[in-house]
Amino acid sequence: MSAIEYKLYENVFIETNLQSVDYDAVILILYPEDIQVPLPRHIQSFIDKIAKVDKHIHKTTTVWNCDYVSGERLVLSPTGKISPYHDARVVREAAYKGMVRAMDAGAKKPLLVVQNVVNFPDGQLVCILGALEALYIPLQTRERDNTKNISWIGLHSEEKLSEQFEKTVRNALALEKSRILARDIAGSDPERMTPVNIVNYVKSSFSGDSNIFIKVIDDSNTINEEYPLLAAVNRAASQIDRHKARVVEIEYRPSDPSRVTQTLLLVGKGVTYDTGGADLKISGKMAGMCRDKSGAAAVAGFLKACSLLKPPHLKVIGVLCLCRNSIGEDSYVPDELLVSKSGKTVRVTNTDAEGRFAMADSLFKMGELAVKELNPHLYTIATLTGHARLCYGNYTAALDNHSARSTNHSSALQFSGSRVGEGFEVSVIRPEDLTVNNGKGKGEDLIQVDMDAKARHHQLAGGFLIKVGGLEDKNVKYTHLDIAGGAGSPPSEPTAVPILTLCHVHKVLM
Known part of the structure; x- marks a missing residue:
């Protein structure tokens, strides 16, 4: 199989209802309180309650039984403290870890909450990409067994449909398909x-x-x-x-x-x-x-x-x-003098x-x-x-x-x-990064690399x-x-x- 197919409204859905029966787990990224990212309705009070049970929810990814969400299973993936030195990678990493934890918990139809975070203008795109990255299965594994793919994903931004969010989702799916192609080539x-x-x-x-x-x-x-x-x-x-x-x-x-x-x-x-x-x-x-x-x-x-x-x-x-x-017996070796297409002679050194x-x-x-x-x-x-x-x-x-x-x-x-x-x-x-490549002997325009x-x-x-x-x-x-x-x-x-x-x-x- 050359690529994993994610298609909007076929196996990827924009979901407005966090209690939809179509999913078996909800993944929520937990941002620090000082960033003031609003949480979906009902979930705020639930998180306040469990934070009293385990303050570690802001440090590591956890799974909770929650009546307020689809599948009654809530995966909380914290970003940890976000300083002025952090960029959007902190969102990607949290989404990635959240999806991995959901799969480890047995989820087959996860629903990801994709919040709009002022600090990260492209944060929704990065969040979706982080989650999709966690779903990647290497080409050679897919070719042996293609039954392990999660083939039903929900994305929740808010309780109403948004043309802008749909555009973000379409961008994310196209980018992930492109990255799958690159990963397949690079990783096989x-x-x-x-x-x-x-x-x-x-x-x-x-x-x-x-x-x-x-x-x-x-x-x-x-x-x-x-x-x-x-x-x-x-x-x-x-x-x-x-x-x-x-x-x-x-x-x-x-x-x-x-x-x-x-x-x-x-x-x-x-x-x-x-x-x-x-x-x-x-x-x-x-x-x-x-x-x-x-x-x-x-x-x-x-x-x-x-x-x-x-x-x-x-x-x-x-x-x-x-x-x-x-x-092998026909290997190119150091000391050979080659002529490049640009006409420059190049001495092989390594x-x-x-x-x-x-x-x-x-x-x-x-x-x-x-x-x-x-x-x-x-x-x-x-x-x-x-x-x-x-x-x-x-x-x-x-x-x-x-x-x-x-x-x-x-x-x-x-x-x-x-x-x-x-x-x-x-x-x-x-300038020295250019001149260091100049040939040192007669007939050499360039050397492959200066070994000194x-x-x-x-x-x-x-x-x-x-x-x-x-x-x-x-x-x-x-x-x-x-x-x-x-x-x-x-x-x-x-x-x-x-x-x-x-x-x-x-x-x-x-």
């Missing part, structure tokens, strides 16, 4: 999501979308000629058909081209498994490397959001750079820095295309460096080139991320992409997103970042 194992299997999954996921156009480049000669750095990474895997590199271009075109005001071009790292290559990952560092395709997964997910929500003002081109960094090679030639091609497009903005999205995780933990590092920095785009991403529950940190590419560098590894990776992509002097807005910290590591499920933020900042939502 290296054999379930080989390059060819990703291609088939993507084609299936977009079948019937009249505004989406897909082009797959899989011919070995074309890969070698047009994507030489990707081809180098691909060499050790190129004799195994299911692991051979593919480049997938997905384009969203709105129905009326005259309304387009911006073109987005996104390049995603899709390394289906990263052994490190000849610079082999050792001491258990290889486990979890099936998540190295999270960037490409996010690009596909964002295109899915566009196909569903149909923003009239955007044209979007996404590129999935799919390959496997294997080790085969475990394959992600920048996987994206480099597509980035150059998209940069060349960008100058012909209307108001272009170029992105790379990748689980690129462990350094980004060391610097920022589970947050995404956003790095602008000179042109994007003139509009403070990374700051806009950070703001949108705070609104929709995805964390971003603004990082800065400085002691710091700024995610910044210099951004600098490498700018240089190899021919973007150093080009007046094209470009932002590199290193999602190594934010994408999610096993055993946690993939987060599908930064789909929500991109949809928010580029006004994809209805």
